[in-house]
Amino acid sequence: AMSISRSSRAAQGLFRRLAVTPGAALRNTAPASWTQVAGVTSVAYRGAVAPGVRACVNPGFAAGAVRTISVEALKPLDSFERRHNSATKADETAMAQLVGFDTMDALVDATVPTDIRLAAEMDMGQWTKPLSESEFLVTMKTMAAKKPGV
Structure with a gap:
């Protein structure tokens, strides 16, 4: 079998992520679904990490990295x-x-x-x-x- 370089696999994975229609589920069995909010596309894992917190993956940067977003962070800053x-x-x-x-x-x-x-x-x-x-x-x-x- 032909070996694919790490950068090629990353490029193929990025292409697959970009080719999926935002808002459409990847598969019924997939642990993640695509969402588009305010022009930002991300993969959101089904289920919550903790009450009021969701884990999100930004496919365009550091694919595979998980970032948690607190509901508190979305409240007005009054800054x-x-x-x-x-x-x-x-x-x-x-x-x-x-x-x-x-x-x-x-x-x-x-x-x-x-x-x-x-x-x-x-x-x-x-x-x-x-x-x-x-x-x-x-x-x-x-x-x-x-x-x-x-």
Whole structure:
């Protein structure tokens, strides 16, 4: 019998994986089925590794490697502020110290006149309480759904 190199076997396996229609089961007896979610195709093993966790194989990269995905990892991160205001408290303190102040509050106290600053929190009615990114999106979608013609 002719021996097939490891790279040839890998290429043949990759071709077989790519030739299967996403969403179609490989075989009734196969331990895995193809799924396509948001443009990403993966092999998902039947059954769960643990409650709320599925094992998935990404056929295009490291075929045979198993990766577990926690349901918790799919929940909203509410990381808008961190993504868009990347300075941490330590960064803010370092910046304030660079210009001669111990904290950002000390910098603001020294540079913004007290007669133009609010002593209390601004009352903005229902919008006074800050919303997380996911809370904001739900609120806006709810408001948009109430508008006629949308």
